[in-house]
Amino acid sequence: MSNNPHFLVMPYPILGHMNPLLQFSHVLIKYGCRITFLISEYIQKRVKIPSDDDAGSSKIDFVALPDGLDPEDDRSDQPKVILSMRNTMPPKLHKLIEDINNGLDFENKISCILVSKNIGWALEVGNNLGIKGAFLWPASATSLASYYSIQTLIDQGIIDSQTGLPIRRQEFQLLPNSPMMDTANLPWCSLGKNFFHHMAEDTQTMKSFGGWWLCNTTCDLEPGALEISSQFLPIGPLMEATDDSNNKSSSFWQEDTTCLEWLDQQQPQSVVYVSFGSLAVMESNQFKELALALDLIDKPFLWVVRTGSNGNNAYPDEFEGSKGKIVGWCPQKKVMNHPAIACFVSHCGWNSTVEGVCGGVPFLCWPHFSDQFVNKAYICDFWKVGLEVERDHESGLVSRGEIKKKVEELVGNEEIKARSVKLKEVTLNNLVEGGRSSKNLDKFINWTKDY
Known part of the structure; x- marks a missing residue:
């Protein structure tokens, strides 16, 4: 042989x-x-x-x-x-x-x-x-x-x-x-x-x-x-x-690389990155809350919205989106390692979790199904490099106010940032x-x- x-x-x-x-x-x-x-x-x-x-x-x-x-x-x-x-x-x-x-x-x-x-x-x-x-x-x-x-x-x-x-x-x-x-x-x-x-x-x-x-x-x-x-x-x-290589890709989906040029124009650790992977579909009212939360947060955002991932719901009329960039798919490994990224709002799929860890990026965890809940437990409770969003008991939604509050808490937490950088180093070793x-x-x- x-x-x-x-x-x-x-x-x-x-x-x-x-x-x-x-x-x-x-x-x-x-x-x-x-x-x-x-x-x-x-x-x-x-x-x-x-x-x-x-x-x-x-x-x-x-x-x-x-x-x-x-x-x-x-x-x-x-x-x-x-x-x-x-x-x-x-x-x-x-x-x-x-x-x-x-x-x-x-x-x-x-x-x-x-x-x-x-x-x-x-x-x-x-x-x-x-x-x-x-x-x-x-x-x-x-x-x-x-x-x-x-x-x-x-x-x-x-x-x-x-x-x-x-x-x-x-x-x-x-x-x-x-x-x-x-x-x-x-x-x-x-x-x-x-x-x-x-x-x-x-x-x-x-x-x-x-x-x-x-x-x-x-x-x-x-x-x-x-x-x-x-x-x-x-x-x-x-x-x-x-x-x-910055010019090579290992993805079966077409990636919008213009987001990397956009990130180059942003300040270090300033951008809220939002992506829920290749399968999750967001209900229309929840999609609206997320969109309006990104308007409320005093930071630029990069948001991955797959075709069909929001149930084909339109963006809310009052959504401005002027501080951000929205793409259908992106080269996430490169995004995670870009110095402009401040935090990762994630569904906690394992591929995304590993890529976030290797970028040294703090997580805001929003699990949807299957093993994502266990991955969230690792991120928040075991490695202590993230926080979790909480749903409103009456509506069942994660409100725009909850998203804004948790993002601000996360990006202001120096201990989580330090643990994220340390976990990256240990993992890549x-x-x-x-x-x-x-x-x-x-x-x-x-x-x-x-x-």
């Missing part, structure tokens, strides 16, 4: 999975690895495939397979997408791998399949072809540990074995040296019992066929979670290892030569070569 492994990289087809696996592909390329990157035909038609001008993309072969759904099907229905892929794609993947390998000499054949969650079945396909498998978890290691612990949670009477829902609402500590978790915020609770059973099955498949469970984290960020299994291998933070994540990457690459 060649000293330069050939990876078939297969993310689940949503942006929060595709971008981390693309970023990790760039890391693998720096180690001399060859990458074939598999996406669905539906996604292929709707995203910006990184070109030869982007980071490492000239060394990535992009291929596509159908996901089994019709063009008009609702792909925001994640359980539907998961089931369709699992039912229709395995034989297609088997044939694709055979076709790729038949065109290559022995030393260049696919040597490892790397997947994200929801498609553990792909590792079994690879195993049947004699190909090693590994798994990159796009969320926190703590959320991965919760899936890993499903049977333990059932045995302890914390969740129901049929639905995955809590027997009763309570706070519990999943692991030593980690924040308390609310049973209502277990990452599968809002997605239905079919998704729960899928993830229980997917986790068992990964235990059987996934040699390493790679995590975009560090021992400093999530020490307790990484102790749950010797399969967990922290290789983060990915973002800093991949983005070494994992990537230097001899750092723990750097050593783990070496371990993983050498494992793929060991035949």
Whole structure:
């Protein structure tokens, strides 16, 4: 087998999975690895495939397979997408791998399949072809540990074995040296019992066929979670290892880079950055409160408003927006490291959390669903680098006054700022030569070569 492994990289087809696996592909390329990157035909038609001008993309072969759904099907229905892929794609993947390998000499054949969650079945396909498998978890290691612990949670009477829902609402500590978790915020609770059973099955498949469970984290960020299994291998933070040029991108979505020029015109630590990731949709009244809060705050703002992310609601008539810049998507890693950023109003998705930590930026936490509540607990309670917004008990909204108050409190808190800078330093130290994540990457690459 060649000293330069050939990876078939297969993310689940949503942006929060595709971008981390693309970023990790760039890391693998720096180690001399060859990458074939598999996406669905539906996604292929709707995203910006990184070109030869982007980071490492000239060394990535992009291929596509159908996901089994019709063009008009609702792909925001994640359980539907998961089931369709699992039912229709395995034989297609088997044939694709055979076709790729038949065109290559022995030393260049696919040597490892790397997947994200929801498609553990792909590792079994690879195993049947004699190909090693590994798994990159796009969320926190703590959320991965919760899936890993499903049977333990059932045995302890914390969740129901049929639905995955809590027997009763309570706070519990999943692991030593980690924040308390609310049973209502277990990452599968809002997605239905079919998704729960899928993830229980997917986790068992990964235990059987996934040699390493790679995590975009560090021992400093999530020490307790990484102790749950010797399969967990922290290789983060990915973002800093991949983005070494201001002109290169590792995103499947078109980024509006004019925001960087705008940031260059702002004072240091003056800009409130607002982004809720690739999935969250904001209800119209809440969108209005946020818009008017940004007018009220005596600071410029950079606000990412995805098409459709506000339910296609119009901006309120009284919204001026003159102090800010609104974009559809932005190069967030670069934004996080721009000296003009004062704080990050965030949904607390894990990719955004890692990027904020690596920018040394304080967080105003506004979690929406799934593991975002646990990530908020790390930010506010464990690392102590952020504050959380509180909803009005009567309206259920986060008011404009609450947003303004918390932003002002956050940017005026020198202790939080200092802890944010220190956490950045500690986190990035994992990537230097001899750092723990750097050593783990070496371990993983050498494992793929060991035949």
